[in-house]
Amino acid sequence: RKEVEQDPGPFNVPEGATVAFNCTYSNSASQSFFWYRQDCRKEPKLLMSVYSSGNEDGRFTAQLNRASQYISLLIRDSKLSDSATYLCVVNNRGYSTLTFGKGTMLLVSP
Amino acid sequence: NAGVTQTPKFQVLKTGQSMTLQCAQDMNHNSMYWYRQDPGMGLRLIYYSASEGTTDKGEVPDGYNVSRLKKQNFLLGLESAAPSQTSVYFCASSYGLAGVAYEQYFGPGTRLTVT
Numbered sequence: 286r287k288e289v290e291q292d293p294g295p296f297n298v299p300e301g302a303t304v305a306f307n308c309t310y311s312n313s314a315s316q317s318f319f320w321y322r323q324d325c326r327k328e329p330k331l332l333m334s335v336y337s338s339g340n341e342d343g344r345f346t347a348q349l350n351r352a353s354q355y356i357s358l359l360i361r362d363s364k365l366s367d368s369a370t371y372l373c374v375v376n377n378r379g380y381s382t383l384t385f386g387k388g389t390m391l392l393v394s395p
Numbered sequence: 396n397a398g399v400t401q402t403p404k405f406q407v408l409k410t411g412q413s414m415t416l417q418c419a420q421d422m423n424h425n426s427m428y429w430y431r432q433d434p435g436m437g438l439r440l441i442y443y444s445a446s447e448g449t450t451d452k453g454e455v456p457d458g459y460n461v462s463r464l465k466k467q468n469f470l471l472g473l474e475s476a477a478p479s480q481t482s483v484y485f486c487a488s489s490y491g492l493a494g495v496a497y498e499q500y501f502g503p504g505t506r507l508t509v510t
Binding site for chain 1: 426428430435436437438440443445453485489491496497498499500501502503504
């Protein structure tokens with residue numbers, strides 16, 4: 286099983302749609318979880334951390350399911366500016382390092 | 396605050412040449428990281444430094460060396476560049492202490508081509 290696995294997409298959605306991404310991770314001892322977004326030819330930028338109880342930031346909601354070892358990101362009311370690649374990120378137990386998934390591409394069209 | 400800065404932004408090398416990629420952060424972060432990103436491969440960790448003066452290998456360290464002489468700087472060296480090192484290189488930093496993973500903040504990247 287790959288350490289962090291994501292559906293590469295692309296997900297093509299119209300403006301205003303709701304879209305959800307899932308990510309699975311293999312290390313059951315992982316404690317830190319994040320979603321990053323990466324625009325074309327740019328650096329990854331932190332979108333949000335993922336907490337055990339789930340958390341929301343505006344139109345974005347992140348959920349963590351430790352039992353099934355998956356993380357989800359829900360984007361409501363999609364905007365054109367949401368078009369990007371979304372990276373699922375998990376820590377490596379015992380080290381100050383992170384493992385990045387290969388990302389899911391989202392394309393929002395008018 | 397500038398955050399994380401990298402120089403140069405672009406570089407073309409011939410096979411066998413050497414160079415150093417520079418990274419600086421002004422957030423007083425303890426940990427710094429070097430990644431490479433290739434199409435279809437995602438971000439792969441080359442080396443990291445959990446604190447000033449210490450460095451550790453990541454997933455793909457062969458052909459690279461690093462130094463962290465000052466807390467705010469992390470240098471990545473290519474001793475003898477090879478075409479397989481053509482990639483986009485990102486530097487990142489985080490508050491992270493040894494054994495604890497915090498969110499990382501990235502520089503804008505260096506696009507390196509080795510011919």
